[in-house]
Amino acid sequence: MLKNLSIKNILIIEKLDIEFACGLNVLTGETGAGKSILLDCLGFVLGWRGPADLVRQGVDQGEVTAIFELPKDHPALLLLSDAGISDGRDVILRRVNGKDGRKTAWINDRRVSADLLRSISEYLLELHGQHDDRGLLDPKGHRHLLDQYGGHFDLLENARHAWRNWSSEKNVFQKEIDALNSLEKEESFLRHAVAEISSMQPQIGEEEILDKKRRLMQVEQKLKEKIDRAAQILGRDAVEGMMSDAMRWLESVAGELDGKLDAAVTALSASFSSLHDAVFEIESYLDASETDSYDLLSTEERLFAIRGLARKYQVAPDKLPEFLENVVLRLEALEGGKGKLEDRQKAVAAADVAYKTAAKALSRARKSAAVALDAAMAVELEPLKMDRALFSTSVSKSDAGAHGIDFVRFLVETNPGTPAGPLGKIASGGELSRFLLALKVCLRPSDDSRTVIFDEIDRGVGGATADAVGRRLATLAGVSQVLVVTHSPQVAAFASKHFRVKKHQLELETLSDVMELDKIARIDEIARMLSGDKITPEARAAANALIKS
DSSP states (O other): OEEEEEEEEETTEEEEEEEOOSSEEEEEOOTTSSHHHHHHHHHHHTTOOOOSOOBOTTSSEEEEEEEEEOOTTOHHHHHHHHTTOOOOSEEEEEEEEETTSOEEEEETTEEEOHHHHHHHHHHHEEEEETTOOSGGGOGGGHHHHHHHHHTOHHHHHHHHHHHHHHHHHHHHHHHHHHHHHHHHHHHHHHHHHHHHHHHHOOOTTHHHHHHHHHHHHHHHHHHHHHHHHHHHHHSTTTHHHHHHHHHHHHHHHHGGGTTTTHHHHHHHHHHHHHHHHHHHHHHHHHHHHHHHHHHHHHHHHHHHHHHHHHHHHTSOGGGHHHHHHHHHHHHHHHHHHHHHHHHHHHHHHHHHHHHHHHHHHHHHHHHHHHHHHHHHHHHHHGGGTOTTOEEEEEEEEEEEETTEEEEEEEEEESSTTSOOEEHHHHSOHHHHHHHHHHHHHHHOOTTOOSEEEEESTTTTOOHHHHHHHHHHHHHHTTTSOEEEEOOOHHHHTTOSEEEEEEEEEOSSOEEEEEEEOOHHHHHHHHHHHHHOSSOOHHHHHHHHHHHHO
């Protein structure tokens, strides 16, 4: 509830401190005394849009502070916690308006934006008046209000759950269709890739092994070339052949030289034998290395083929086996996808049936609650002298969603035979106020911790009708703190706490003040409201009778 409202230097208020109470708080005073200024100040500290220039003339800034006492689990405290603001039983809102137009706000001494103030205000206070376009007049909230009235919490949760499940199943089904369509477009590519890579059967690490083997074999090939050149020089067509010829020539003449060349022939024969052995070993090595040349060629062919596949499919050579495995899985998904789609489609159909069942159950409950609400409103409107008016709750079809399949709107018909229309457009000022009061009484939740404000809701009514208004305000104040700005003595008589707003004309300026009335002052104020400026004993007696009733 709103505990305290403190105002400094706002419009014609110099300094004001008001302590509110539970129940029905009534503000009265002559027209122009400044009652609407109090609401402007309250709207200002809550971040609502209002008059641009609020600062009292001749001062640098104006300030409004509002203190709300909230229960431990109040939703406003959760919002504050999310914003990183420490909470407690009291929430202190303070907002300053400089004469240059700049506005600064704090919540519990933490500087905040006007947007956060407005968000918090939705949970703290509810304003109803002749020109109010918030709360009950906003069709966007009518479905929620009807669900609250009918207690449709479980049915609504069932519909929300079924909607989420249906939406999830549809999303998964659509994703699987898209994936299958994509795979069908790639089918020829996938099959070719499987055939091509499978025929090669590349292994992890094989490219590195082949590359190292190729490099070694290339080195050996260069060495072989040098060995081959040596073999050619030492072979039969070169050194070996020439030594053989030299030995034949020396042996043919050695017998005629009485052994003079025997030592030379012997040495040459030994050298030739060693040369022959060396040439044999070299040629044997070269004969064996012909196989190595073929191995180099096959190694290079496989190495280049693996690298070519890697470039073609844009993966690293070592990733080719993994790529092949993924392609095979995609083909398997394609081949088994149609069967899975049929199962998924059945799941979507089942979720659709479950949602429609839940939504229809909620819709039936809403229509039943609408009938009950219309009947309750008829009962409330009759003592408010609106027995010829007709209130109706329209439940029509809307696009399906988590909320169900219904669009709910409150309609009124103020005179028989006239077409029904939206509450805020059909009813006149006084009628609208009474409609709002009756609707608020019918819809009041037992745990609503918001402060409810009615601004001159009794305008244009008096006598028994005003008394009926007062009684309903008192009833509403039994579950919520209520603030009423009124000119009706019948309404003021039901106050738990009564404040009088009065304007004082000083030499250089006009100031407005608010005074909490004790029992005697309260009788005088209600008497003034009954008789005018001159308070008679009869008026006091009537005022006392009103209060006692």
